[in-house]
Amino acid sequence: MSAYNIVGGVSATCPQCRAKVLVGVQFKFGATWQYRYVVGDALRWGGNDVGTPSRVRVVADGAADAPCPACGYASDWDFYVFIEHDHITGVREADGTYDFVRAGSAYLDLGDGSASPASG
Ligand SMILES: [Zn+2]
Numbered sequence: 379m380s381a382y383n384i385v386g387g388v389s390a391t392c393p394q395c396r397a398k399v400l401v402g403v404q405f406k407f408g409a410t411w412q413y414r415y416v417v418g419d420a421l422r423w424g425g426n427d428v429g430t431p432s433r434v435r436v437v438a439d440g441a442a443d444a445p446c447p448a449c450g451y452a453s454d455w456d457f458y459v460f461i462e463h464d465h466i467t468g469v470r471e472a473d474g475t476y477d478f479v480r481a482g483s484a485y486l487d488l489g490d491g492s493a494s495p496a497s498g
Pocket of ligand 1: 395
């Protein structure tokens, strides 16, 4: 598998048992080498880069990096990792707003947030 990064300490609600838990969220944007970040950190660049630096607003496809600590749930548990000017500004649970599969990408460039991504 290719490398990814992790945002640690993300509070989330387990899709199965509804427990409020803290999880790590894997994503691919910036230099990808299993770097561990928290919300507010600046991304590193310069190795296995995914995407391009200094984008105004990006959302990256995220996934829980471990099973639910309360019930062991280990199926689909997706997140959005929001990045503005190379800083992680927030993580929230995926709700279908963004379609990474359709885009064929691990991230979507949201520009200034007023336009949908132009592609293909
Ligand atoms: Zn659970």
